[in-house]
Amino acid sequence: MAGLLAGLQCWTASAKPEPTDLIDRQHCMFCHTIDAPFLAPSFRQIAERYRDQPNASVMLEHKLRKGGRAHWGDTPMPSPSERGGPISQQDARTLVQWVLSQ
Numbered sequence: 605m606a607g608l609l610a611g612l613q614c615w616t617a618s619a620k621p622e623p624t625d626l627i628d629r630q631h632c633m634f635c636h637t638i639d640a641p642f643l644a645p646s647f648r649q650i651a652e653r654y655r656d657q658p659n660a661s662v663m664l665e666h667k668l669r670k671g672g673r674a675h676w677g678d679t680p681m682p683s684p685s686e687r688g689g690p691i692s693q694q695d696a697r698t699l700v701q702w703v704l705s706q
């Protein structure tokens with residue numbers, strides 16, 4: 605685990621190791637896929653949209669934890685309590701960094 609976190613902290617252009625536990629616990633793949641838009645935009649679309657926005661990760665972490673206005677259509681993402689339980693700031697950051705690395 606320490607190695608995984610260390611790896612996540614250094615930003616590189618290559619894909620990050622997948623935080624599988626978190627993704628399972630929050631059922632991310634119930635609505636998202638990596639590359640095919642389904643019930644929600646694909647993680648690749650999301651990464652492309654936000655890659656060049658320096659503040660995007662802060663906004664997305666907040667959104668993952670507290671929810672917020674929809675950016676892709678009329679359907680906002682369900683709040684963490686509806687997805688499987690609250691997530692910590694650190695977990696939100698791990699997930700957002702992973703999504704943005706797709």
Ligand code: HEC
Binds near residue numbers: 650668673675679682
């Ligand atoms: C019940 C379906 C569902 C689940 C489960 C879900 N999402 Fe989403 N997600 C959506 C929808 C719908 C949108 C589009 C919302 C919008 O328009 O901003 C979205 C948008 C997003 C966005 C982009 C937000 C923005 O403001 O552009 C990110 C990042 C994201 N999801 C990550 C995740 C992660 C990480 C998980 C697991 C922790 C997850 N999602 C679980 C449905 C879901």
